[in-house]
Amino acid sequence: MKHVDVTALGELLIDFTQNGISPQGNPMFEANPGGAPCNVLSMLSKLGHATAFIGKVGNDSFGMQLKEAISEVGIKADHLYLDDEVHTTLALVHTLADGDRNFSFYRNPGADMMLTEAEIPEELIADSKIFHFGTLSMTHEGVRQATKKALAIAREAGAVISFDPNLRPPLWKTLEEAREQILYGLGWCDILKISDNEIQWLTGEEDFSEGVKWIRRRYEIPLILVSMGKDGSRAYYRDEMVEAAPFLQEHTIETTGAGDTFCGCVLHYVLEHGLKDLTAEGLKEMLTFANSAASLVTTRKGALRVMPSREEVLKNIEKRA
Numbered sequence: 001m002k003h004v005d006v007t008a009l010g011e012l013l014i015d016f017t018q019n020g021i022s023p024q025g026n027p028m029f030e031a032n033p034g035g036a037p038c039n040v041l042s043m044l045s046k047l048g049h050a051t052a053f054i055g056k057v058g059n060d061s062f063g064m065q066l067k068e069a070i071s072e073v074g075i076k077a078d079h080l081y082l083d084d085e086v087h088t089t090l091a092l093v094h095t096l097a098d099g100d101r102n103f104s105f106y107r108n109p110g111a112d113m114m115l116t117e118a119e120i121p122e123e124l125i126a127d128s129k130i131f132h133f134g135t136l137s138m139t140h141e142g143v144r145q146a147t148k149k150a151l152a153i154a155r156e157a158g159a160v161i162s163f164d165p166n167l168r169p170p171l172w173k174t175l176e177e178a179r180e181q182i183l184y185g186l187g188w189c190d191i192l193k194i195s196d197n198e199i200q201w202l203t204g205e206e207d208f209s210e211g212v213k214w215i216r217r218r219y220e221i222p223l224i225l226v227s228m229g230k231d232g233s234r235a236y237y238r239d240e241m242v243e244a245a246p247f248l249q250e251h252t253i254e255t256t257g258a259g260d261t262f263c264g265c266v267l268h269y270v271l272e273h274g275l276k277d278l279t280a281e282g283l284k285e286m287l288t289f290a291n292s293a294a295s296l297v298t299t300r301k302g303a304l305r306v307m308p309s310r311e312e313v314l315k316n317i318e319k320r321a
Contacts, residue, residue, distance in 0.1 A: 008038065014033065030301060040132055052128070053075050055080055056080070057088045063088045104170070105168070115146045128154070129160065130161075138181040160275060162189060162191040163186070164259070166259075189221055191222070192225065195227050212241075235286065247295035247316060252295075266286060269282075292317045
């Protein structure tokens with residue numbers, strides 16, 4: 001009997017999100033807790049799941065803020081390490097007119113890159129039903145080896161492995177290296193969550209279904225999810241493709257964390273139903289719930305601390321019915 005529903009490994013950082021203009025006419029930024037893996041865990045915690053995080057922040061005021069924030073939302077932080085030498089990673093999120101974002105990273109190095117193989121908690125991963133990871137922990141050699149060790153433990157322990165490439169081009173030496181590490185991740189996962197522009201870039205296919213075929217010719221991945229922003233989302237399972245419409249919000253502020261919220265809801269569904277014999281009806285229900293939750297996060301500043309409750313998500317679905 002495993003005691004942890006989902007353990008995630010990766011980056012935990014401060015997202016400086018734009019929050020108005022000062023009286024002097026300068027942009028003002030708010031220091032929000034961020035990082036895709038913990039956003040996913042935060043949504044899962046909100047839905048009542050036991051979650052744990054493996055990562056590293058600086059032993060500085062931002063690192064302390066992050067440790068407090070993830071503990072506050074119910075994520076087990078025993079394996080969030082503090083680095084005395086390297087500061088917490090920072091990201092400046094510039095919101096564009098359409099709600100999309102540009103990222104500038106302060107990470108040369110950043111504490112999240114300092115996680116080592118020796119710090120990987122084997123017992124925790126072996127005690128987890130799902131292990132979730134992305135590629136920000138694959139950008140540099142030391143943390144890449146730590147991620148690979150964690151994947152091997154998860155596979156050995158029979159955990160379901162979930163992967164969100166979450167491509168951030170500025171963090172890679174070359175996009176070729178990014179591609180190589182994403183392909184490595186595809187070789188390990190049972191669940192892949194990939195965005196529309198990522199699948200087109202990776203496979204060279206404009207059509208998402210063709211992109212999924214490209215992936216499946218090379219890797220056996222039971223469940224592939226394509227998030228399509230304002231066009232909703234798709235699930236590819238065996239020979240089935242199910243699509244669900246988006247929930248477009250009048251009051252979208254920014255899209256930070258929407259994909260992570262979506263991913264957390266998908267993992268919630270898998271925890272409740274497993275990965276065997278999923279039905280088209282069930283997949284549609286899963287996508288609808290995930291799209292609804294993701295849309296609610298776009299109306300809130302930041303992501304990690306403001307995940308919607310199950311009741312809010314269902315009420316949002318009812319409103320449209």
